[in-house]
Amino acid sequence: MPLDHRLTPEHEELRRTVEAFAHDVVAPKIGDLYERHEFPYEIVREMGRMGLFGLPFPEEYGGMGGDYLALGIALEELARVDSSVAITLEAGVSLGAMPLYLFGTEEQKREWLPKLCAGEVLGAFGLTEPGAGSDAGGTRTTAVRDGDEWVINGSKCFITNSGTDITGLVTVTAVTGRKADGRPEISSIIVPSGTPGFTVAAPYSKVGWNSSDTRELSFDEVRVPVANLVGQEGRGYAQFLRILDEGRIAIAALATGLAQGCVDESVKYAKERQAFGKAIGDNQAIQFKLADMETRAHMARLGWRDAASRLVAGEPFKKEAAIAKLYSSTVAVDNARDATQIHGGYGFMNEYPVARMWRDSKILEIGEGTSEVQRMLIARELGFAG
Incomplete structure (x- = not known):
């Protein structure tokens, strides 16, 4: 089935809303919080009021009635600016609330989901x-x-x-x-x-x-x-394997956001930074590096959206989720490295977002299933024994 990667008007409206929130609310505050190792309570409260923690859950439990594609869109836009905020949302939804929604009793859902969807409780x-x-x-x-x-x-x-x-x-x-x-x-x-x-x-x-x-x-x-x-x-681990399959799509979206954020910051810097009498972006070596970074982010986006579309459609998605997670996490590390290189010495300074992105990228190849585990899963889906 061919993938139509274009967003519906509703999904595009969500994307624009979260994009604006990330740039207007998250970006001005997160640098200082990050350096002080402080949890972004004010930002999380605002995300709760926006309904982001309830995106993929039914309205009857306090959710927004959306789907996993909507969650991925929000995660990508947040991670373009900061991954700490994005992973707080990802873990709060995929790991905190989703097990209760998929496997909990009606009493457990009624007790916990409204508070989790509102971001009042994590x-x-x-x-x-x-x-x-x-x-x-x-x-x-x-x-x-x-x-x-x-x-x-x-x-x-x-x-x-x-x-x-x-x-x-x-x-x-x-x-x-x-x-x-x-x-x-x-x-x-x-x-x-x-x-x-x-x-x-x-x-x-x-x-x-x-x-x-x-x-x-x-x-x-x-x-x-x-x-x-x-x-x-006795079914706890089997249940969590299902949670991990879905969570890999969310992590792939987050990783894609970080990769795209590296492009955003590097393009801006390459146009502003002057060396030898011209912007460094005028050099073909920089242009080619940026072209490769944009290509990686674009392909990672197609990967996670394909997996999410299959999940939403009720189709098998395990292999596609593993592929998306493997590729996007690799891309995030590659783009963070190249963004740091483009920024030169400034890329090593914590006041620049790419330094934060470089520090945040590596865990994406480890958390919610290492790259080696993803390769193992893909090979199994191809018919090879573990």
Whole structure:
């Protein structure tokens, strides 16, 4: 089926709205917040009022009644200016709210989704551990049923949106039993913030995404109701694989935005920067570098929109999502490197957005499935055993 990459009038209106917000609201503030490693609460509140956290959810749960393409459009436009803000939205929707929407009970949806869609509360998903991420068999966190409660013990690492002042819950994967062959049965369980025994560590000191909240979590005899189980017992990891498939489209859109932002900043700089009596953009070497950067961003955009269109249409999209994530994350790193080179010494100064983009780009080849994992998934879809 050929892809019509053109946006509908509604999607184009959304794109323009978020573009203006990113340039008028995010851009003037985020540099100082980033250098101080501060979470952008005011920006997040405004995003909530705009309905961005509710984009792909039905109106009956407080959402905007949009789709995953709409979410990707918003993420791309935000990431053209800043990735910390974009990943806060991506994680809040794809990891915080989407598991409840896809697998939660009606009671869980009614309790949590309106607040999550409004941006009043952020949700997080606790999957990764020091010895377990893609390797589900390495999960050490346990949840043992005691009457009408789960008792959770263990730890998680690299969890986004898990320790802000407005974080309301973390959905945690934990071993709740063993299969006949000895492999762990993993379930997903909601742990509200502030639950006794649930400890959130100080924020990590990171290379990039410095205005995004990322923390280590620990669970010491944490008790929550049995009703906090999300979906089927023992199906937690399988459910999260579905979440990751969709999330890769969102990360691809974010990566595309960063790649395009590098083009935006570099074109502007190349027209303004004078060397040897002329703008550096008059040099063919710079023009060719910019042409390559624009080509990469354009192709990455087609990739994530194709995957999103397949998801929205109810068609298989696993391979296309992996391709989009693999390619766009590579493109983001390549464009950030070239943008820094075009800016020269100024590209190494944090006052310039490309320095922030360079610091933010590398994690895109790691988070929500490394580039190696994407290649593995693509090869499997081609018929090769893992």
